[in-house]
Amino acid sequence: MPARSRRDFSPDACDSMPFNSLAYLLLLTVSAVSVAIAPWPAWVLIIASLFFYAVAGPFDTTVFLSAVALNWLIQICIPAGRGRIAAAAIVNIGLIGYFKYRNLLIGDASHAGSYIDTALPLGISFYSLQALAYHIDVSRGTTAPARSLSEFFLFKAFFPQLIAGPIVRAHQVLPQIQRFFNRRPRRLRLLSFGLGLIVLGLTKKVVFADSLAPLVDDIFATPPDSCYLAWLGATLFAFQIYFDFSGYSDIAIGSGYLLGVRLPWNFRTPYVSRSPREFWQRWHISLSTWIRDYLYIPLGGGRGGPARTTLVLLVTMSIAGLWHGANYTFVIWGAAWGLYLLAGRMLPLDRVPAVLMWPAHMTVVIVLWVFFRSPSVGFALHYLDTMLSLRGDFPAATDDAAPVALVVAGIVALFALHWAELGLQNPKILYLLRRIDGPVAHSLFAGTALFLVLMPSYNANPFIYFRF
């Protein structure tokens, strides 16, 4: 079995059905139509989800089905309470630990850039956290349990959110899933909203993330020798990963909407934030709330003294970092975020004028992304050294290189685009969609989505979070 790491960026690193593929659009269309007309909508979704996951291959499917079966057994065999939570933790953290961190724990650094030499089952980090949260919530009595294996299966396997989130909670999705089994699926009120989200997500992925990927890969292939290139690479990666992951989330939420399931928001234009706390309220929201509810608060949160709070924050964020991958770079990335969050608490950052705070905050965010993208800690430190040393020249205007002014204009345009996206969260957009909702808008969105997935892709760029 070949090594599969997100750092590979190779086609076999993602052998699932990508959201930006014609195959996915066809599956979604067939599923949405079937859910609307079939007498057993729940089974339509179960079959579609199984098919979606089966494309990843028998290994991934077997692990996933085993995880579902084990979690169901925990529910029916162990009474709700601490015992069940412990069993769920052992099974789910055990699964992630075995497949994702085994080699890190035994210190096998045989693969440059990654400790992973075990195939990582698709979406295991997401569905394991989801299952663990389910058992905790049921044991705490904050949510009702699934009534049957098929309900539980669909809750875990619902294909738009199966492999890269959002990490949904039982109280958010299970009641909606149960409506399918009661043959009363939620009515589709605003088709343009779901289709529009899919178009937005595809635009982020196909037009921006995949276009930035080769530039970022090129700069991060070897540590750059100029400060200019180092900053450029880190900044472009900040946007690549945002477009990639938030694009995926938009498509997932849009797809869920078309199928009658409202999934929670996962991103709210994080680069408009002005503090570390605000960033995590806007970035990968389902993960940050999971970490808060099931790790940070149970560990004591901000209830203890400063020393305890510091420790809890660092541990929590380091674990959040480690969740992203079996590499010390992720741990450092998480821990650094912990320190930054701590600084945000201790220093009066809210008194700093926004015009100063935003660029300072963005600088920290971009610098921290270097750890996330680097294949090793040594690489990251070397990269940061170049970034902060102000050495090296601007590239000479040879070899068809884009002029520096053009590059700067491009970066400014990316930030402008991000701020423009903030405007899409305005309720007026919803009113507009309601006003234009109709056959013309539907086919306009559907056609645009179709053309976007048919756009040429000259590099293999699977969704970055598909293998986390």
Added chain:
Amino acid sequence: MKPLRQIPIGRVLLGLVLSALLVDGGLRLIEATPLWRVLPVAQPILGQPDRDLGFDFTPGISGVWPLEHRARVRINTLALRDVERTMLKPPGSYRIGLLGDSMVESLQVSYPATFGALAEHELRAQGYRVELINLAISGPDPIRQLLRLEKHGYPLSLDLVVANSSLTSFANDLLRDDSENVGYVGDGAGHLVRGYGFRQRFSQRQADTRLGQWALATLRKTPLLRVLYLRGKGSWREILGLPTIGPPLASARLVSETVTPSCQTATQVIKSYLPLWLDHKPAPVWSATAKFLDEFADSTRAHGVAVIYAIRDIPLTPAECGPAAESRAQLIAAIAAEFKRRDMRFVDWSSTVAELAGDDLQRLQGFGVNRGRGHLNYDGHRAWAAALIKILDLEQANRPAS
């Protein structure tokens, strides 16, 4: 669900047309602005079916070449990947035609960065009144070069042609394949003649019809249609957008590697080429090769054009590997003898470039994380330009310095 007849087909179609216009407009905008350097572009269709060559460039067409590395490319009005040239040779000028496949065609970089343009610039800076005209077109079959020379090279009153082919092009028996362009086929009487089997292809049969010409013109001018057309040519997995099953790309490597073959491997590879050039086996493949060399020599001689034929991809031997070096010397001698017999000068291109740029020829190919494989990168073009200047040996050619 609405019954089918209640679906407002007209409004649905209107929406689809609007979406097509939106995406097509977006692609045009990207191509017309500096965004072409980064954002998705539709690959241009630079050529068209041709009854004589199989495929030829369309004069005056331009676009952004997106594969491997992005570059704005333009085909001149003489159907060459070159700057505009006058048909009449300027007085006192020495005209050199560069023949070759996609390595010489060099769509991956802008024209001024190609080795031909670099060499021309350098030679002119040295005072030579030379023109280096790029006659190349992609496709590994060497006969394409002869056909291009006949159609586009001779009318330009060339003094010299420098052809560049890969050694594998001869070994792979491409010369007998007439399914895509002219190939040598038997005439039934034991002779090889030019075959035009490709003319039976659908695209060739439609090329001269009004409908075919309209379709091609529409395709050229409509980015979205080009995207759909090129996607439709892929396998079903590619059309559906499912990942290709196969080994990881070289791009997966974080650090570029230099592949140095072992002595045994190098010897085996070089020896595999020996039967064709030394023993003329397999006979059918050699017959086609000899026919091509004869036709190339006869044709250029008839037009008074000197020939330098450079063959690349002749594996370099690892240091201190006697058997490989011996086999390589045998191979070079055999190839050189075949060219010399026909009054053509043979150049061992791999060695020539290696002498100037070092033995790691792979670093001259590919861009970014794909460095090490693919077409020439900027370093590659610089190295090839230096090698070209070296082999041209213009002093001996007695060309006047201005």
